[in-house]
Amino acid sequence: MxxxxxxxxxxxxxxxxxxxxxxxxxxxxxxxxxxxxxxxxxxxxxxxxxxxxxxxxxxxxxxxxxxxxxxxxxxxxxxxxxxxxxxxxxxxxxxxxxxxxxxxxxxxxxxxxxxxxxxxxxxxxxxxxxxxxxxxxxxxxxxxxxxxxxxxxxxxxxxxxxxxxxxxxxVPTDDKNRKNKPELHDISLVPRRGDRERIPVRYCTLGTRDAARDPHTLVELSAFSAINRFQPFNVAVSSNVLLLMDFHCHLTTSEVVGYLGGRWDTNTQLLTVLRAFPCRTRLADRDSASAVEEEICQNLFMRGLSLVGWYHSHPRGPALPSLQDIDSQMDHQLRLQGSSNGFQPCLGIICGPYYHGNQGVASTITPFWVVPPPEQRPNDYGIPVAVEVTYVQDNFLTSDVLNEMMLLVDFYRAAPDLVQFHQFWCPDTTMMDKIKGSLSGHAPKDQAYSQILEHVYNQLINTH
Incomplete structure (x- = not known):
């Protein structure tokens, strides 16, 4: 499993x-x-x-x-x-x-x-x-x-x-008046008055585990230097990984999950993330989860890749780990390492596509890792730390990535939580403009990709 x-x-x-x-x-x-x-x-x-x-x-x-x-x-x-x-x-x-x-x-x-x-x-x-x-x-x-x-x-x-x-x-007067039109307030992703803002807390304020604490409490990331550590591995992430992951997270107002495939070089201590594998299933649908994960496992094996991490989305909130995410990441790290004495890192990534605190239309993408609590305080939470990553720009959009994008469009086509891309993200920017703008930051060097992505965008519009 x-x-x-x-x-x-x-x-x-x-x-x-x-x-x-x-x-x-x-x-x-x-x-x-x-x-x-x-x-x-x-x-x-x-x-x-x-x-x-x-x-x-x-x-x-x-x-x-x-x-x-x-x-x-x-x-x-x-x-x-x-x-x-x-x-x-x-x-x-x-x-x-x-x-x-x-x-x-x-x-x-x-x-x-x-x-x-x-x-x-x-x-x-x-x-x-x-x-x-x-x-x-x-x-x-x-x-x-x-x-x-x-x-x-x-x-x-x-x-x-x-x-x-x-x-x-x-904003011109006509545009300001446009803010009052009903369609701008029908967007489920625009925060409404009364929505609860999840305010991140600092790790040092958590203390010992408390069962009464909300597991969805967000925690600010620490730096390795702040806890007197060095980052124990280097990370390189392909731009196609970011593009597919960002695309997946933009499709729905619900949280999504996927896996990361790549290679771990023990000699250079370099973790290279080469592929994203979106889970085309609902988080609560445990019956289909096994089949989806088995398919991803076969895809990893066929491509000679190893499982090196996971990603998930915080659709409306900051791209920071919750207490639940910290425990999950700690568990993932232990499982990947297995019973061998060798060290193999597991990278966690959080993508925040529709948080209005983001700068511009681009999603916030946060790579993180968890350092175990001090031995003298085993009942504390793990320490979430920011991981420094090198992003490698791919030359072109691969057929694998394009195929995954089309499969995702088909999966969410009739979903009730599919984002309505013809509606507005902000007064002068539609949801479609937003996803295009965010994905442009992960564009491959070959400019022909834009024609391919336009085909995908057309499929999205036709889902409504």
Missing amino acids: MRFGQGSEPPLSPQVVEEGGEEEEEELSGGEESDLRTPSGRGSLLTRRGITLRVLLKDGLVEPGDGVLSIHYLGKKFVGDLLNDGKIRWVETGQIFNSPSAWATHCKRLVNPAKKSGCGWASVRYRGQKLVQYKTSWLHKYQPSADMSLVSEGEDDEMGDEEEEEGKTA
């Missing part, structure tokens, strides 16, 4: 900056923070301004740290430290800001003096995620019955600022 089971010199003393105008979030007193969780604390306190960084720190949704905050605005990047009292220290100058809006307004005015406000909670990111998402998570946790329309207070201003933040051209 083959189954294994994402300037200027600092002042002499810190300077507290309180600018931010009407956008400034007012600090709450300790009593008011406590009242936020009680029914009597609803009303005006249950707004965006009622939840401050100090509240998020107090309730453990964020942690203080150096360089954990960032702003990207018109090509400029600003980095800040989150202090224990909820204030922000700008790394470059050491200035202290009372709120995200104050810091964002100050930084943006340096780039664009005409900027009137900072829209801080939509502009400032904590460990890569927008702070506004942490506000939503706080309300889900402590006020699940709250009117979620209150969460979107000032949303239009923040969305406009977000477009400017990314350096995009302003």
Whole structure:
């Protein structure tokens, strides 16, 4: 059985900056923070301004740290430290800001003096995620019955600022009105107000295993250097592997799984990933899983390849491993190594095609590995670490890859969770535009591949 089971010199003393105008979030007193969780604390306190960084720190949704905050605005990047009292220290100058809006307004005015406000909670990111998402998570946790329309207070201003933040051209009025058309809100992949955001946690916060912990909790990846290790193997991945894997993950709103075939060279300690083998089956369909895996096993044998890893998708979320993924990866590594004393690595890859935190239309693809917990703490989770990979561009699209793509189209053709490629991913980008744009990043050197892929895309459109 083959189954294994994402300037200027600092002042002499810190300077507290309180600018931010009407956008400034007012600090709450300790009593008011406590009242936020009680029914009597609803009303005006249950707004965006009622939840401050100090509240998020107090309730453990964020942690203080150096360089954990960032702003990207018109090509400029600003980095800040989150202090224990909820204030922000700008790394470059050491200035202290009372709120995200104050810091964002100050930084943006340096780039664009005409900027009137900072829209801080939509502009400032904590460990890569927008702070506004942490506000939503706080309300889900402590006020699940709250009117979620209150969460979107000032949303239009923040969305406009977000477009400017990314350096995009302003959306014409007609296009803005187009956002209100029904078809743009019928897309199952567009996050709706009230969808729960899965906020990644740091590994150091996990501690000993806890059966009550949500197995779908996402965990940030560590670097090998951060745990005083060297990456024990090198990895090279074919661009055709990425193309087929990315294509598979784009087809459905449900999670998909596949295997990776390649070769392991013990002399050079190089793991070469040469083929992706999508599992054309449902995760819950155990009856067909055995037949699918047997077919993949035969394909590996016929091509003289070994099983070297697996991939799966997080359709709407960050391409980071969950606690369940960490345990699965650890199990895969042990199974591949077998009873022999020799070392053979097993590569895990997570693909996030439809996460709106991704940059542009490209999927986030995350190769990872799991380091066993320290011997003195055997009940801890394994440590998920980022794997450095060399991507090798293939010269052409092979017939094997094209055949797999067409088989996937046939498999999902009548599926209820097939992505509707004629609908919109964002106001000016259809789902078809998105998948084309993402796959273009894995394009082979031979430009003739585009005609072949166009045939595949036409088949996708004809599935609707």
